[in-house]
Amino acid sequence: MDIITVDFETFWSGTHSLSKMLPMTYVMHPETEVISCAVKVDDYPTDVFFGEKEIRKALNSIRSRIEGGLLIAHNNSGFDSMITSWRFGIQPRMWGCTLAMARPIHALDVGGSLKKLVEHYMLGRKDNTALLQTKGRHLCDFTPDEIAAMRKYNREDTDQCYALFKKLAPHYSAKEMWHIDATIRMLVDPQFVADAKMLDEALLGERQRKYDAVMRLAEFLDMDLGGDTGAIEESLTTQLASPAKFSEILTARGVPTPMKPSPSDPDKDIPALAKTDNAFIALQEHEDDVVSAAALARLAIKSTILETRIGAFLEATKATNGGLPVPINYCGASTTGRDSGWAYNPQNLPRVLKGSPKLSDALRNCIQAPKGHQIIVADLSGIELRVNMFLWKVPYATALFTKDPEHADLYKVLASEVLHVPYDKLTKMQRQAGKAMHLGCGFGLGSAEKFVAVAKQMAQIDVTEDEAASYIVGYRSKHPEIVQGWRACDRSLQSVYDGSEIPIDPWGMCITNAHGIRLPSGRIVRYPKLRVECIRGRNQWVYGEGRFKTGIYGGKIDENIVQALARDVLKDHKFEFFKRTGLRSALDVHDELVYVVPEKEAPPMLDALLGVMRTPPTWWPELAVWAEGSSGLTYGAAK
Numbered sequence: 001m002d003i004i005t006v007d008f009e010t011f012w013s014g015t016h017s018l019s020k021m022l023p024m025t026y027v028m029h030p031e032t033e034v035i036s037c038a039v040k041v042d043d044y045p046t047d048v049f050f051g052e053k054e055i056r057k058a059l060n061s062i063r064s065r066i067e068g069g070l071l072i073a074h075n076n077s078g079f080d081s082m083i084t085s086w087r088f089g090i091q092p093r094m095w096g097c098t099l100a101m102a103r104p105i106h107a108l109d110v111g112g113s114l115k116k117l118v119e120h121y122m123l124g125r126k127d128n129t130a131l132l133q134t135k136g137r138h139l140c141d142f143t144p145d146e147i148a149a150m151r152k153y154n155r156e157d158t159d160q161c162y163a164l165f166k167k168l169a170p171h172y173s174a175k176e177m178w179h180i181d182a183t184i185r186m187l188v189d190p191q192f193v194a195d196a197k198m199l200d201e202a203l204l205g206e207r208q209r210k211y212d213a214v215m216r217l218a219e220f221l222d223m224d225l226g227g228d229t230g231a232i233e234e235s236l237t238t239q240l241a242s243p244a245k246f247s248e249i250l251t252a253r254g255v256p257t258p259m260k261p262s263p264s265d266p267d268k269d270i271p272a273l274a275k276t277d278n279a280f281i282a283l284q285e286h287e288d289d290v291v292s293a294a295a296l297a298r299l300a301i302k303s304t305i306l307e308t309r310i311g312a313f314l315e316a317t318k319a320t321n322g323g324l325p326v327p328i329n330y331c332g333a334s335t336t337g338r339d340s341g342w343a344y345n346p347q348n349l350p351r352v353l354k355g356s357p358k359l360s361d362a363l364r365n366c367i368q369a370p371k372g373h374q375i376i377v378a379d380l381s382g383i384e385l386r387v388n389m390f391l392w393k394v395p396y397a398t399a400l401f402t403k404d405p406e407h408a409d410l411y412k413v414l415a416s417e418v419l420h421v422p423y424d425k426l427t428k429m430q431r432q433a434g435k436a437m438h439l440g441c442g443f444g445l446g447s448a449e450k451f452v453a454v455a456k457q458m459a460q461i462d463v464t465e466d467e468a469a470s471y472i473v474g475y476r477s478k479h480p481e482i483v484q485g486w487r488a489c490d491r492s493l494q495s496v497y498d499g500s501e502i503p504i505d506p507w508g509m510c511i512t513n514a515h516g517i518r519l520p521s522g523r524i525v526r527y528p529k530l531r532v533e534c535i536r537g538r539n540q541w542v543y544g545e546g547r548f549k550t551g552i553y554g555g556k557i558d559e560n561i562v563q564a565l566a567r568d569v570l571k572d573h574k575f576e577f578f579k580r581t582g583l584r585s586a587l588d589v590h591d592e593l594v595y596v597v598p599e600k601e602a603p604p605m606l607d608a609l610l611g612v613m614r615t616p617p618t619w620w621p622e623l624a625v626w627a628e629g630s631s632g633l634t635y636g637a638a639k
Contacts, residue, residue, distance in 0.1 A: 001093065002069035004062070005040040005162040008083045009154055013136040018079065022312055022343060023327075027082040028319040034087060035139045036150055038158035041065060046158045048151045051139055052087075059088050070177075072096035074114045074161045077184055077330060078342070085188040086320070095184035096177065098161055100330040101168040107334035108544035109528040114160065123163045124156065173522060175575055182574070182584060183328040183339060190323035191586035191596040192375075192635070194313060195366040202362035203310045209359065213300035214240070217293040240298040243271040249294045255286070275299055306360050312344040313366065324367060326587050336563040337523055338590055347589045352636040364636035374602040377639040378609045378629035379592035380573075383566045385410065388442050390623050391562065392485040393506050396478075401624035405614075411435040418474030432459040433471065441475035443562075444486050444555015448472065482558075489561070490554030492517065493541045497530050509620065510561055517561060520619040521568045525560050527552060566591070569625065573613045581608065587635075594635065602631045 011033040012018075018026050026032055037055040040046040041062065049058045059066070071092035073080035077100050084090050099112050110116050115126040130153035133146060142150070214236050215229065223232055239245040247257040258279030260272035272279045283295035317324050328347070332340025341347040350360040369375045389397035389410070400408040415434030416423040426434075433455075440454035451468035455461050463471070476483050488504050492512050495502040499514035511518045516526040527543040530552075535542075541552045567590070574585055574593055583605070587594040593613070597605045606629050613627035632638035 002065045003042055003096075003162070003165070004066050004069050004071045004092070005038075005046075005158050005165070006071060006073050006080060006084065007038045007154055007158045007161060008034055008073075008080055009036045009131070009134070009150065010034050010083070011138055012134070022315045022319075023078055024082065024316045024319040024325055024343070027079070028086060033138050034083060035134070035142075036154050038154040040158050040162055046155045048154045050147060050151075056088055059084075059090055063090060066090055066092050068093050070094045070096050072098060072161065072165050074098045074157075074164075076100075077180075077187070078327070081184050081188045091189075094177070095181045095188075096165065097180055097184065097330070098164045098168060100180050100183070101165070101172060103329070104331040104334045104337055104523070105168065105171060105526065106528075108526070108548040108550075114157065114164070117164055118160045121164060121167050123160050123167075126156070126160070127153070175571075176523070178575060178578075179571055180330050182578075183330045183588075185584055186326035186328055186587065188325070190320060190325045191370075192324040192326070192367045193322050193370050194317035194324040195368055196314060196317055196322075198362050198366045199310050199314050199317075202359050202366075203307065203314070205359050206307050206310065210300045213293075213297040217290070217297045220290045220293045236297070237301050240294065240301055243273050246273065246294065246298055247271060250283075250291060253288050253291050255283075255288065255291050258283070273298070275303065306363075309344045309363060313363070316343070328588065333563075335525060335527075336560050336567060337525075338563060338567045339588060346587055349635075351639075361636060364639070365634050367635035369596050369599075369633055372599055373596050374599050374631045374633060375586070375594060375596055375635055375638045376602055376606040376609060376629060376631045377592060377594050377635070378606065378613050378627045379589070379639075380566070380570060380613060381406075381626040381628055382410075383569060383591050383625065384562050385438055385442070386624065387562045387566050387569070388482065388558070390620075391505050391507070391509075391558075391565070392479075392481040394479055394481045398622075398624070402622075405624040405626040411438060414438060414475065414478055417478060418471060429461060432461045433463070435459045436461060436463070437471050437475045441472055442482065443559035444553070446472060486554035486558055488554070489557035492557065493527075493530065493552065496527055504561075507620075509565075517557070519561075519564055519568060523564065523568070525557075525564050563590075565620075569617050569620075569623070572617050573615075576615075577609055577612045580612070581605070592639070594639070606631055 011031065016031055021029070034052050034055060036048055036050045037058070038046050038048045039058060039062070047058065049055045067090070069092055071084065071094070074097070076095055076097035081095055102112055102117055106112065106117065106120070110120045118124055118126055130149040134150065211233060214233050218232050218236060239249070250257050258272040258277065259269040260277060262268040262270045274280060280295065284292055284299065286292045286295065313324065326346050327341060327343040329340045329342055331337045339347070349363045352361045352364050386401055389401065396413070397410055400410065400413070411434035412423055412426055412431050413434070414437050415421070415426055415430050418437065419430055419433065421430055436455035436459035439458045440451050445451060445454065448465040448468035451472060452463055452465060455463045455468070485505070492502065492504045495512040496514070496516055500512060502512045504510045504512065504517065509520050513524070516524045518524050529545060530541065530543045532539050533542050535551070542549055543552055544550050570591060570593070574588065577593070578584060583595055583597065585593050586596045593609065595605065595609065610627050610629050614625060616623040616625050630638050
């Protein structure tokens with residue numbers, strides 16, 4: 001297979017660039033002129049072409065080699081692939097991306113920029129002067145000297161990208177290269193269509209909700225609503241957005257501003273006005289109508305994520321004539337290897353709850369199958385819980401999951417024992433306490449205060465700190481194997497530091513080495529530049545550098561391993577389903593695969609997908625997995 005390396009340079013300015021615009025919009029914007037393109041085929045010398053006409057001619061001359069080859073670029077996952085596919089109508093046999101390949105290896109030490117990676121591997125030096133001089137200028141504005149400088153810059157970029165690929169390729173199996181290709185295809189070959197009308201209506205509804213919240217406050221403040229309501233809205237919005245000015249409203253009502261320690265300076269207090277601050281949440285239900293209205297209005301105007309996401313959905317679907325690209329970063333969580341979403345993060349869309357309609361439902365409901373098709377969704381049931389239990393061979397859990405992988409309910413088992421309530425007498429809320437224990441305590445959490453927050457977030461229950469402390473003790477007494485697992489993980493750090501190859505778990509699957517912990521797939525959970533530092537008078541293991549420096553300990557290592565193994569289970573299922581059916585997923589979530597299929601084929605395809613996902617991986621046949629699935633005309637209806 002030929003390896004074709006490309007690098008596009010496009011018009012950019014202070015207001016028109018990838019950093020200022022949604023990449024899909026930027027790529028397809030009429031002002032985004034493709035100025036030059038460097039093309040390298042295998043080890044042959046790199047050619048550089050200027051102007052879209054010449055670039056198109058050059059790419060068409062090697063179209064068959066591209067369509068039968070691997071096309072790489074340093075940011076194929078977020079830029080060059082869209083130019084190649086959408087602007088020039090060319091699809092390679094396989095997409096590659098050196099930025100994606102570098103992420104799980106170097107995100108926490110070297111970084112992802114081509115410049116830093118090239119310097120790290122001693123592949124030359126990068127001089128961006130030629131690029132910086134093109135700011136705000138089209139090709140017709142270039143002088144002959146500037147074209148010559150751009151030609152050199154463009155060629156060097158491409159040669160260095162190809163050399164970097166050669167350095168990174170030995171770390172990758174063919175299967176992982178396929179997964180990089182798969183993430184790029186979700187972006188450039190969107191299988192979903194978007195309901196723009198639904199998004200427009202939701203956007204209007206969200207703006208109206210914010211307006212109503214501000215106007216309700218204005219009414220309580222006895223402001224003249226017969227005047228310029230636009231000016232009133234603007235004035236109050238400015239006041240509510242500022243912590244200092246919002247505090248003035250509270251002070252005027254005789255209510256002290258809630259405070260909390262600053263995360264960056266614990267000796268300093270700052271206003272506790274974030275949406276997750278308990279004191280601010282309490283203000284929303286204050287007995288003083290003005291205070292509660294002010295808190296609710298501040299919450300409304302500060303909550304911009306829904307409005308931003310809807311706007312991004314609309315921009316993306318406009319750029320692709322009705323399709324909805326799925327932007328995914330391969331190994332976005334570099335330590336575990338789980339993917340992450342970017343732009344409007346399609347991996348983390350609010351659930352559609354039956355009987356509780358809300359404006360955010362539009363995000364899932366607008367994602368539709370094309371006419372004559374359906375969306376099928378299957379997710380692995382409690383995969384991280386299962387992996388953690390099997391990894392450390394917890395007897396009661398592995399026995400239950402093995403006997404009945406579909407119905408085993410560890411939440412109820414644990415709640416029954418810790419709460420001293422018979423299994424068949426547990427209430428729904430008591431079962432939720434069991435869920436909070438499993439989800440909160442499985443990776444070493446020992447703080448009652450933190451457990452209270454976890455229980456609220458993950459299980460939607462309120463517990464006291466005394467209850468939390470008893471739940472933590474109850475979990476640990478029920479799972480001594482996992483507690484021992486945390487200790488084994490903690491000891492493994494010295495082995496990583498020493499470069500020793502020592503198995504961590506009782507299966508002997510996860511083995512330390514000089515870079516981190518090697519998984520059965522061959523991937524490595526990396527802890528670059530692992531070392532001990534004295535932090536607040538206490539020696540602690542840390543890894544990474546600068547803003548990426550992270551503390552590491554036994555429970556966190558367990559969590560990293562569990563998430564990494566669960567990721568590999570799902571990715572193996574995805575690859576196996578492709579081998580059997582030729583179908584590529586339209587969207588991946590951490591425990592979920594989503595496909596678009598012809599309507600008549602939806603039931604058998606869903607059954608086939610569930611069959612694959614209910615099969616344990618070949619590298620861990622003892623793991624009892626289960627999957628549930630459904631289908632629908634929209635993502636919201638299917639999931």
